[in-house]
Amino acid sequence: MSLTQDHQTKKLMNAPEDIIPEMIEGMILAHPDLLKLEGATGRAVVAVDGPRDGKVGIVVGGGSGHEPAFAGYVGRGLADAAAVGNVFASPSPEHIKEAAMAADGGAGVVFLYGNYTGDVLNFDMAAEECAELGIDARSVAVIDDVASAPKEKAGERRGIAGDFFVFKIAGAAADQGRSLDEVVAAANRANAATLSMGVALSACSMPQTLKPNFDIGPDEMEIGMGVHGEPGMRRAKVGRADDVTNELMDLILNEMKPKAGDEVAVLVNGLGATGLMELYVIYRRVAQILAAQGVTIHYSWVGEYCTSMEMAGASVTLLKLDEDLKSLLDHPCRTPALTVGAAPRPIDGAKRTVRTYEGTSRADAVDRASLKSSGSISPKIFRVMMLAAGAAIAQERDRLSELDGVIGDGDHGVTMDIGWRAVIKALDVAPADDTITLTCTKAAKAFLDAVGASSGPLYAGAFNTAGKTVVDRLNLDGAAMAAWVEGMLNGILGRGGASAGDKTMIDAWMPAAEAARKAAGTTDDPAIVLRAACDGARMGADATRDMESRRGRSKKLGIRSVGHIDPGAESAHVMLKAMSEALESAG
Numbered sequence: 001m002s003l004t005q006d007h008q009t010k011k012l013m014n015a016p017e018d019i020i021p022e023m024i025e026g027m028i029l030a031h032p033d034l035l036k037l038e039g040a041t042g043r044a045v046v047a048v049d050g051p052r053d054g055k056v057g058i059v060v061g062g063g064s065g066h067e068p069a070f071a072g073y074v075g076r077g078l079a080d081a082a083a084v085g086n087v088f089a090s091p092s093p094e095h096i097k098e099a100a101m102a103a104d105g106g107a108g109v110v111f112l113y114g115n116y117t118g119d120v121l122n123f124d125m126a127a128e129e130c131a132e133l134g135i136d137a138r139s140v141a142v143i144d145d146v147a148s149a150p151k152e153k154a155g156e157r158r159g160i161a162g163d164f165f166v167f168k169i170a171g172a173a174a175d176q177g178r179s180l181d182e183v184v185a186a187a188n189r190a191n192a193a194t195l196s197m198g199v200a201l202s203a204c205s206m207p208q209t210l211k212p213n214f215d216i217g218p219d220e221m222e223i224g225m226g227v228h229g230e231p232g233m234r235r236a237k238v239g240r241a242d243d244v245t246n247e248l249m250d251l252i253l254n255e256m257k258p259k260a261g262d263e264v265a266v267l268v269n270g271l272g273a274t275g276l277m278e279l280y281v282i283y284r285r286v287a288q289i290l291a292a293q294g295v296t297i298h299y300s301w302v303g304e305y306c307t308s309m310e311m312a313g314a315s316v317t318l319l320k321l322d323e324d325l326k327s328l329l330d331h332p333c334r335t336p337a338l339t340v341g342a343a344p345r346p347i348d349g350a351k352r353t354v355r356t357y358e359g360t361s362r363a364d365a366v367d368r369a370s371l372k373s374s375g376s377i378s379p380k381i382f383r384v385m386m387l388a389a390g391a392a393i394a395q396e397r398d399r400l401s402e403l404d405g406v407i408g409d410g411d412h413g414v415t416m417d418i419g420w421r422a423v424i425k426a427l428d429v430a431p432a433d434d435t436i437t438l439t440c441t442k443a444a445k446a447f448l449d450a451v452g453a454s455s456g457p458l459y460a461g462a463f464n465t466a467g468k469t470v471v472d473r474l475n476l477d478g479a480a481m482a483a484w485v486e487g488m489l490n491g492i493l494g495r496g497g498a499s500a501g502d503k504t505m506i507d508a509w510m511p512a513a514e515a516a517r518k519a520a521g522t523t524d525d526p527a528i529v530l531r532a533a534c535d536g537a538r539m540g541a542d543a544t545r546d547m548e549s550r551r552g553r554s555k556k557l558g559i560r561s562v563g564h565i566d567p568g569a570e571s572a573h574v575m576l577k578a579m580s581e582a583l584e585s586a587g
Contacts (some may be wrong), residue, residue, distance in 0.1 A: 009205040009212065009310065016207040020064050020086060027071055031336045034075045039098030041449070043084045043091060045071040046102040047335075050080040052350045056174040056183045057081070057103030060112045060167050061096060062119055063088045063453075065204070066227060068337035069163060069306045070113075076344045077333030078171035079112075083126075086418060087206055087309075088228050088411045089453035090118035096126035100135055101357060108136040108180035110187060112167055114159025115141035118454035121495065125457055133357040136180060140187040142166045144196040144317060146251050147224025147233050160227050161269040161306040162194040165319040165329070168338070172331035175344070190325060195256055197248040198315030200225035201238060202273065204308050206414050209401055213410025223247060227271065227308040229410060241278065245285040248316045253293070256320055260294030265329055267300070267317040272307040274314050279303065282314055298326060305337065366435055368474060375477030377526050381586045382436045382476065383427055385579040386443060390420035392578035393571065400574070403567040412567040415453045422450030436476065436484075440467025455568075458492045458505070465491030481526035482516040485533045485576075489513040503547040505568030511540035512576060527583050534576040541569040 013019045021042055028035050028045070038046045051057060060070045061083030071082040080103035083091035090113075091099075100109045111127065113119045123139050130137040143154055144162025169190035173183045200222045203212035214229040216222060221239065224232030239247075258264060268283045270276075283302050290297060298321055306315075321329065332341035377385075393400075393416045400413030426446035427439065434442070440463045448460035466487030473480050489509040498504040515536030519529045544566040 008210045011205075011207055011210065013207055019207050020084065023064065023067075024071070024084060027336065034334065034336055035071070038081075038102040039095075041092075041095050041098055043095035044081055044098040044102050045074050045084060046081045046099070047074050047076060047079065049076040049344075050074070051103050051105055052347065052352050053105050054107055055105040055177065056107045056180050057100065057105055057109040058112065058167075058171050058174050058183075059083060059096065059099045059103050059109055060163070061085065061091045061099065061123070062113050062116075062163075063090060063228075065309045066306050068304070072337030073164075073167050073171075073335050075333060075335030077175045077331060077340070078335050078338065079167060080174075085452045086415070089415050089418075089451060090116065090122040090456070092449050092452040092456055093122050093125040093129055094449045095452065096123055097129050097133075100126065100130050100137055101133070101355070104135050104355060105352070106355075108138065110170055110174070110180070110183055111137055111139040112163070112170055112187065113139075113141060114163060115143045115155075115157060116159070116454075117496075118452060118456070121454055121457040122452050138180065138184050140166065140170070140184060140191060142191055142194075144191070144194045145224075145226065146195050146197050146255060148226065148230070151255055158226050158230065160196050160198060161267055161315045161317045162191075162196045162319075164267055164269075164301075164305050164338075165194045165265065165317065166190045168333065168340075169325060169328045171333060172328040175331060175333070176328075186324070186328060189322075190319065190328075193320040193322075193325065194317060195252045196315050196317040197223075197251050198225060198227070198232075198269075198271070198313060199223050199244055199248065200229070200232070200271065200308075200311055200313035202310075202312040203229060204272065204311040206401065206411055208414045208417070209398055209410075211398070211402070211405075213401070213405045215405075221313070225313070227306060227311075229308070229311070229405070241281045242285045245282050245316070246289070249286060249289050252316065252318055253289070256318060258290075258293065258295045258320060261296070263296045263298045263321045263326065264290065265299050265319040265321060266290075266297050267305060267315075267319075268302045269306055269315045269317065270304040271311040271313040271315070272304065273310045273312040276303065279314055282316065286316055299329065366438070368433075368435070371435065371474035372472055372480075373474045375473070375475040375480060375524075375526055376587065377436075377476035377481065377583065379434060379436050379439065379474070380432070381583065383434075383439055384586060385582045386427060386439065387424055388578040388582035389575040390424045392574050393417050393420045396571070396574050400567050400571050403565060403570055406564045411453075412455070412571065415451055415455050416571050419447040419451040419455060419459065422446040436473060437467040437471045440464065454496070458496050461495035462488040462491035462509075465494065476526050478520045478524040478526050478529045481529045482513075482520035482533075485509075485516040485530070486513040501547060503544045503566045503569075505566070505572050507544050507547070507566065508537040508540040508569035508572035511536035511543075512572070527580070527587055530576070530580045530583055534573065534580045537569075537573040537576045541565055541573045544569045
C-alpha cells in the first residue's frame with residue numbers, strides 16, 4: 001500500500017501560501033464587533049472587548065486547520081487574543097509575543113495551548129521574551145487525549161477538543177477578576193478534570209500538497225487518532241455508532257470514574273467532515289450511558305469546535321464539574337464560535353492602557369579586519385550554499401511530507417519549505433557584506449518567525465549556535481566548517497532535548513558532526529569536511545529506519561514507527577547535500 005492515497009483532494013482557496021492571512025482577514029471582516037488584528041506579523045487576533053487594565057490576559061493559540069479553534073474563541077469572557085500558526089504548526093514566538101502584548105493588562109498573561117512539542121517550544125520561548133518585556137507569562141498545556149498516553153503518564157498526553165473547556169474556564173476566571181495564580185489554578189483544575197477520546201474515519205490534507213496526510217482504508221476507522229492524524233490505539237473496520245461511542249466512553253469513564261449524582265459537561269465534536277446528523281447519534285448514546293450511571297449532564301455542546309480540516313470523525317469530551325468549575329462554565333462569554341448566557345455586561349471604569357515595550361537592538365556592525373580569513377568558504381559562497389539548501393528543501397517538500405505522513409502529521413516538508421522560503425527572502429535583501437555569523441543570525445530569525453512548529457525553535461537554535469561558533473571567522477576552513485556543523489547539532493540539542501537513537505533529526509546531525517570533526521583532523525579543505533558531514537547524515541538518516549520513535553508525535557506509534565525513515569533526519573541530509581554540492585560547484 002502506498003504511503004498516502006494517490007488521489008488529490010480539493011480545497012476552495014486562492015493560493016496555499018495565502019490561505020492563512022486570507023482566512024484571518026475574512027474572520028476580522030465577518031466579526032468586526034468582536035475581533036481585530038494587532039501587531040506587525042498579522043497573526044495576533046485580538047478581542048475588541050476583552051483586554052483591560054488589571055485583568056489577567058488570556059492568550060490561546062496553535063496551528064491553523066482546527067477552526068474555529070483558536071481565533072474563534074477570542075472575545076469577551078474567553079480569550080483576549082489568539083496567536084495563529086500555519087496549518088498544523090505552532091505559532092512562532094513572535095506571533096505569541098504580539099498576542100501577549102495585546103492581552104497584557106498589567107496583571108500577567110496565561111498561555112493556553114495543546115500539549116505538542118512545537119507549541120511547548122514556541123510558547124516557552126515567547127514566555128522568555130515576554131519576561132524581558134516585563135510581562136509575567138504562565139503556561140497551561142492541555143492534556144485531555146486519553147488515547148495518547150496512560151494515566152500515569154498524563155503529562156505526555158496530547159491536547160485535542162478538551163481545549164474548549166480549559167479555555168472557557170480560564171477565560172471566565174480572568175474575566176471575573178481573579179489573580180494570575182488563581183486563573184492558572186482554575187485552568188489546571190479544568191485540565192485535570194477533562195478527558196477526551198476520538199475516532200477518525202478519513203484523512204485530511206495540507207493546502208500545499210492536496211494529498212491525504214495519512215493512509216486509511218475506505219472501510220476503516222482508527223480509534224484514538226489525534227487531530228493531526230497522529231496514530232491512535234487501534235485500527236478496525238468502521239463499526240456501528242453505538243458500539244464506537246461505547247468504546248470511546250468506556251475509556252473516558254474508566255479513568256474519570258464519576259459517581260451517581262456527579263455532574264459533567266459534554267462536548268461531542270466533529271472533526272470537519274462529519275455532519276450534525278452523525279454527531280447527534282453519538283450524543284444520544286453518550287447521554288444514555290451517563291443516565292444509566294446516574295451522572296447528570298449540566299450542559300452540552302454538539303458541533304464543530306476543534307476540527308482537523310476535512311477529516312471525517314468525531315471526539316467525545318467530558319469535563320467533571322465541581323461547583324466552582326460549574327460557575328465558571330456558566331460565566332457569560334461572547335466569541336465567534338461560542339456564546340454562553342447573555343452578552344457580558346460592561347465593566348464599570350474599565351480601560352485599556354496602551355503600553356510600550358522597550359526592546360534591545362543588536363548592532364550588526366563588525367570589525368571585518370579582525371576576523372580570520374583562511375579558508376575557501378567566503379561569506380558570499382556561504383550564502384550561495386544556504387540558498388541551495390532552501391531550493392533543495394522546496395524540491396523535496398512533498399517527499400518529506402509523505403515520509404512524515406507515515407509516522408507524524410504529514411507537514412514536515414511543507415513546514416521546512418515555509419521556513420526556508422523565509423530564509424531565502426531574508427538573505428535576498430541582506431547586505432552583500434554580511435558575515436557568515438550575521439547570515440546565520442538572520443536565517444534563524446526568518447525561519448523562527450515564519451514557521452513556529454517544532455522545527456522553528458530547533459533550527460533557529462541551530463543557526464544561531466552555529467553562527468556563534470564561527471563568530472571569529474570571515475571565511476571558513478576545514479576546522480571551522482566542522483565547528484559550524486557541530487554548532488548546528490548543539491543548537492538543536494540545547495533547545496529540543498532529544499538524544500541519539502530517539503529517531504529524530506539528531507540521528508542525522510550527530511553522525512554528520514562526528515564525520516566532519518574526523519575529516520577536519522586530516523584535511524583543511526572545507527569541501528571534503530562538508531562532504532563527510534553529508535555522508536554521515538545519510539548514514540544516520542538511513543539508520544532511523546530501524547529505530548522505534550521515542551520523541552514527538554511519532555512516539556505514540558511505538559513499534560509501528562520501525563521501518564520508516566524519520567523525516568527530520570532525512571531533511572537534515574537534504575540540506576547538507578545541497579550545501580555540499582553548491583560548495584563544490586563554487587570551487
